[in-house]
Amino acid sequence: MNWNAVLIPMGIFAGLGLVFGLILAIASRLFAVKIDPRVPQVMEQLPGANCGGCGYSGCAALADAIVRGDAKPTACTVCDAAATEQIGKIMGVETGKKVRRRAQIMCSGMGGNAHLKYRYAGAKDCIAAAKLGGGDKMCPNGCIGLGTCAASCMFDAIHMVEGAAIVDYEKCVGCGTCVTNCPKNLIELIPYDAKYWVGCRTALPGKITRTLCDAGCISCKLCVKTCEADAITVDSFGAHIDYEKCVACGKCVEKCPRHIIKSGEIPQKDA
Amino acid sequence: MTLTELLLMMFGAILVENFIFSKFYGCCPFLGVSEKPDTALGMGMAVTFVMTLSGAVTWCVYTFLLVSFELTYLKTIAFILIIAALVQFIEMFLRKYIPALYSALGIYLPLITTNCAVLSAALLSIQNDYGFVETVCFCFASALGFTLAIVVFAGVRVRLRFANPPRAFRGFPLTLLAAGLLAMAFSGFSGMSFR
The missing domain is CATH 1.10.15.40 (Electron transport complex subunit B, putative Fe-S cluster)
Incomplete structure (x- = not known):
């Protein structure tokens, strides 16, 4: 057997490996970048x-x-x-208590509440639909309901149920991907244990909102007057809950003439 | 090889014998990193960089070491070794001296270590008996072809996001179909021959 046929390649490859190894070893010293441990x-x-x-x-x-x-x-x-x-x-810093947050779609226009502008038959995507005159809803702040949020969610936490985006609170981690993907900017991150929310994001006077949607906030301020904790404000138009102040008494839910202050059963789980 | 021949060879490597569409090399990054045009371009740039450099180094090692010791049958394993070491070296170098490029290429740089397109570019230039300049030009042009393919395909995939295909086609099946159609479009170049 010709041992040279085996030994020479072995030697050359060992040499090649050694040379490359040495070059890399030297390079790692030479080009060392300090990494913070x-x-x-x-x-x-x-x-x-x-x-x-x-x-x-x-x-x-x-x-x-x-x-x-x-x-x-x-x-x-x-x-x-x-x-x-x-x-x-x-x-080396105090982080404080971390508030777990969840996404909530702030619209009640599903199920025929919001009046339609036209019949949309294009690509099943809210962003595409929003490009066409702002979507099929009359209301400029109405959920288009084509599920871009559900498609964007990486944690499978949003599902489309009869045209409405429903957030699975257990699965939602509050990453906010849906918030940035919603072309209507209707999704808000609210504290995980927030029991009540205003299901409308209108920025128009009550009189106009009334013509656009059967469930839009008409800025009547009944909730503001009812709230004992001073947690609800109506800034220009549309009610908003301050969760720092909200005591979850639920009185606003009963008072709202449009029934858009909603409540959800939040599964109790440590945040 | 005259300059005209060189340019024709490069043109052929980019369009006619496109690595992805006619040779099916480098399909994994082609499908994996073509979600967005800008990341696709980043991958293409990283491949161009590594492929050109590795072509030059492998040619030198092959010509001066493997040929003289009659070890050409070991070229595949030698080239893998060289490319892996080279990518490591480039990564360290960029990290120290061109951190902007390093962070732009990000994860794609180490991924190229196992990119078959890089290896095949080196092997093909040996097979075709290219000289040093031709090898470098061939590798560069092949990488440009790869970049072209991946960027074009990323553009197609952006549009695919708005499509509403039947459930069975969603995701990868549709992506593969689109890749096939694109390859068919590129096969229109295959009639051209410069030899």
């Missing part, structure tokens, strides 16, 4: 889902930003309270 530590606490809910391209980018100080330690919307606290510890 906290970056991998923070990275470990992040969920690694790369959902982009924080506004960065992925968990690694967020970890980098947190350590650099560009992002708050609480910036991740997905990771739980314990992980957030850990990140705070790594960064």
Whole structure:
């Protein structure tokens, strides 16, 4: 057997490997970039889902930003309270109590309440529909109901039920992807345990809203007067609940003549 | 090879023998990183960068080392080794000296280590008996073809998002169909021959 036929290639490849290894070893010293040891530590606490809910391209980018100080330690919307606290510890700051938030679609125009402008038969996408005269609803703040939010949700937390986007509170992590994707800007992140919300986002006077939708807020301010906690305000037009003040008494729900202050059963779970 | 021949060879590598549409090399990044045109362009740039450099290095190693020791049958494994080391090296270099480019390329740079298009560009230039300049030009042009394909396809996929296909076609099936149609469009170039 000709041993040279085996030994020479082996030698050459070992040599090649050695040379490349050496070059890389030298290069890693030569081109060493100081990495903050906290970056991998923070990275470990992040969920690694790369959902982009924080506004960065992925968990690694967020970890980098947190350590650099560009992002708050609480910036991740997905990771739980314990992980957030850990990140705070790594960064040496107090994060405070993290409020878990969930998405809520602020419109009651489904089921024929909102009056139609035209019959839309185009691509099943709200963004595409919104390009056509702002969607098929008369109301400029009406849910188009084609499910762009549901399609954008990476956690399968929004489902279209009879033309209405229903948020699965258990699954929603409050990343806000749907908020940015809704062309009508109808989705709001509210505290996870918020029991009541105003299902309308109108910015028009009551008289006009009345002609556009059977369920729009007419800015009558009955809820403002009823609220004992001073939590509801009607800024220009349309009621808004301040969740810092809301005591969840539910009195506004009964008073609202348009029945658009809604309540949902929130599954009790530690935030 | 004269300059005209060189240019024709490059033109052929970009359109006629497009790596993705006529040779089916580099299909995984083509399908994986073509969701958005700007990330597709980033991937294309990274591939162009690595492919051109690896073409030059592999040609040198092949000509001066493997040929002289009559080890040409080991070129595949040698090229894999070279490309992997080269990508690592480029990554470190960019991180230190051109951090802007490094962060723009991001995750795509290490992904190229296992990109078959890079390996095949090196192997093909050996097969075609190209000289050094021709190898570099061929690799660069092939990478340009790859970039063209992935960016065009990303544009198609952006439009596909508004489509409402039957449930069975949603997602990857439709993407693959679109890729096939695009490849058919590119096959229109296949009648051209410069040899």
